[in-house]
Amino acid sequence: MSRRLSSVEILLSIISSLLLICCIGLSVVSWISLTHKGAEEPLQLYGRIVITAGVEFSDELRNSSSKQFKSLAFDLQQLVSEAFIFSDLLRFYRFCQVQYFSPGSVVVTFDLWFTQLIDMKEVEQQLKAGLQITGGGALVIDINSIQITGKSVM
DSSP: OOOOOOHHHHHHHHHHHHHHHHHHHHHHHHHHHHTOTTOOOOEEEEEEEEEEESOOOOGGGGOTTSHHHHHHHHHHHHHHHHHHHTSTTTTTEEEEEEEEEEETTEEEEEEEEESSOOOHHHHHHHHHHHHHHHOOTTOEEEEEEEEEESSOOO
16 A cells, blocks of 8 residues: 655655765865865974073973972973964964973973974074063073974973
8 A cells, every 4th residue: 555645744754864975075175174174283392491590490390290390390381382472373383391400590391382493593593482472470581591403392
């Protein structure tokens, strides 16, 4: 026994089909936009800064799980991010991550991530300029101690 579909059933079938086609189309467009060809891998640079005042080195800073390490690392990462806000590299800068602290006032070794290849000397100059503009708040940073390299700084 075959029965005819009502106009409501036909309309619902058409709407369901159109929604399915739209979903598939949006999925394809999203996939294409997320797999942008020619996109470069993020660039990782290594840096070193010496904090001359505002904090003293302690054994707590050797432990990356300690509250003092996390607090100072957060403050420094924010400071570096603020410095790049005032630089020409803002649109390429991604983030900063403190790796460890070592004695000698407080020596900070960190990673910088950028979205594309950037000259290390340019990064160093822009970071120095940005830190001079922002100051350091409670932290006094030796601007001349800033080093940016493509290899891990010891």
